[in-house]
Amino acid sequence: MTSEHPGSADLADRIHGGWLGRIAGNMLGKPVEQGEVWTRERIDRYLRRAAALPLTDYLPEPADPADGAVLRPEWRRCVRGRIHGSCRDDDVDYAILGLHLLETHGFGFSTEQVGELWLLRLPYLQTFTAERAAYRNLANGLKPPLTATYDNPYQEWIGALIRADVHGWTRPGDPARAAGLARRDAVLSHTGNGVYGAMWAAALISAAFTAPTVREALESALGVIPASSRLARTVRRVIALHETRLAWEENVATLTAETAGLGWIHTVPNAAVLTAGLLYGEGDFTRTIALTVRGGLDTDSNGATAGSVAGVRTGAAAIPDRWKDPLEDTVRSAVFGFDGVRISALAERTLRLATAAA
Template sequence: MTDLRLTWVQPEDLIGHELRQAAQDGRDATRIADRWHAAGGLPAPDRAGASPVPATPQLRALAGELLNELALLPTPPTEREPTDLPAIRAACPSWPDTPAEPSPALSVPRLHAAWLGRAVGCLLGKPVEKLPLSGIRALARATGNWPLRTWFTAEGVPDELAAAYPWNRRSAPTSLAENIDGMPEDDDLNYPLLTVLLLRRHGRAFTTADVARLWLDELPAGRTFTAERVAYRNLLAGIEPPETARYRNPFREWIGAAIRADVHGWTNPGDPAAAAAQAHREATLTHTANGVYGAMFVAAVIAAAARTDEVHGCLRAGLSVVPPRSRLAEAVAFGIESARAHRDFETVADALHAAYGHYHWVHVLPNAALLAAALTHADGDFGGSICRAVSGGWDTDSNGATAGSVAGLLAGHPARLPEHWTAPLKNRLATSVAGFDGTGFDTLAELTRAVTHGPAGQEPQKEARRT
């Protein structure tokens, strides 16, 4: 019989991550860490969602006990990094004003370019997700694709190199140059679909509880990861938001909320404050503090990008909704400064990894720094933005997706995106979100425009039109 290894939720896998989180938010967990390691407990898995071997019942019970003790440790004051929206706004001296008149909805072609950009950037990063920076560079160099400028390929990669740096097991069959046939399923695309459904059902007045109900209705649990899976488990255990983001959730400052923020920006064009507030309501189901800021930052950047073709002002708009004394604001600023300081992006990436390499590869801080650096360095160029975001490592598909969304929106029309990037997607998205499998990106653009100023409570059609 094979053991079922449920990732991202077992106490013995959570404890090491929570000990890291305690160190990052200023709690002294030395005594608890000593007890865990003395009992034979392992550190947090470095890249996988589960430890190499299952824990004994005794060790799993101890992990649960220690998680409860960690939750009781006093946390330093949160003035620098609050989670409640009023406190966040109070901490942001440059919080953007609300426009006197609502901006018109984005055009369907501009939304089409943003959806395509998100998909292309995600797909570019899929085969190298979880690989170290050295592996990404080695694989690209082996095929003459460095600096990165096109899809990864396995053709021409020496066997010993392929063995040392194996492609992402789940993604390689559908995301290399030789086998791309439409856009395969990815959580970076599933979540925007769910947000479109959210806005169709509840409008802009949706609550965090509405997000939770939508997930339970429409999102398969097996398609969630890290903080989202923990929050899903908490909902099934009867824990309500916002406690779903806190209870035994050491991933609450990871990147998950940021990958769900695009639609909030697309549907609040020219209004970064409204986009950020909307993203906050969704993010607090699963995240706190910097994890929430990551979503607010992305939403505000995209809302600003909807009314300009200049990326640097968009990044300033994103920073305006992030508490300036927070670690996320520092990471974004560091990414921008590093990009401005070096002409060679490989040097930029090295600087980011030297500064933030001690964080987990899915944590929001290194990834936000890399995203800001890639967008700054590429100066709005589509291919340059996604290639820099992916070539910098860490959460490659998520960073590629967000960079592609921003750069696609700045491009303003799908015809302005290079065909060698968009043609392999064949205007077809695979997903397990019911009613959307096989949908075209042009159709998704139409659906997104329809919810920009749509009435609250409108129920979506059962099936999206396929192309």
């Protein structure tokens, strides 16, 4: 269910909020991005030791040296008091690459053109799992959809989902179209729930512009993927448990048990953590990204998507300064030609595409 399309000034603020939210959420989750080490319980222990619960800002420095030893190597540039612009990360690189794709080829882009842009603009060693398998297949002369299926055990992992934001930002209030664009991108490297994850995320972000509530945005997003898919069933399960007023911790623990065995980078358990963060965040930007990252698994990817949804809903102006100011309106990126670009400039370019598509 959607309401009226946002006006131009409002749309500019909401798209800017999506970019800021994605980057801030990514930075929040980055130090603890290793799901088999940083479980939900361990993340909360870390925060308790540093007197940082409830979490209302970027992660604090580790109070215990043993924790510091297992944080991501980039943690010193991602913790409160040490952030000067965003760290480079694939969760942001793909949003930039998606923007460049639409600027270069328009909304009629082909999956083959997505692959060509990767080869031209993205360093091979900055790709991972399914994207690296697809990149290797492209370099060896394979064409989609073989690029997704040949020697690629990661076809349902989260990589395609993290590439979907720009398709939601540029199709505000049009979740079906956003999902169609995301699907065309996703099939380069993914199949099944991996593709559905991208479609769902793009539709969710698109619906976030106009849906009265996050719950209604989630319902719109479910409408673009097969109801019988494991992804749709898992998202509906989180929503149903939330409706029973089950505590956030118990909801996440239940879904962790029910999706055990899929691994911490698979689309389905991460969509559960993300859905719980959005629902229990209750429309508050800080609470949404904090709960999502505290849920564990692929923390920086989930934090980024939660931040994108929450940022679209609140708009850039309403995101607390403690999340925005350390970013210094600057993005580090491995995408050739984009390192050091301004976040505000990316938002303006995205707005032009969204306005042209309207």
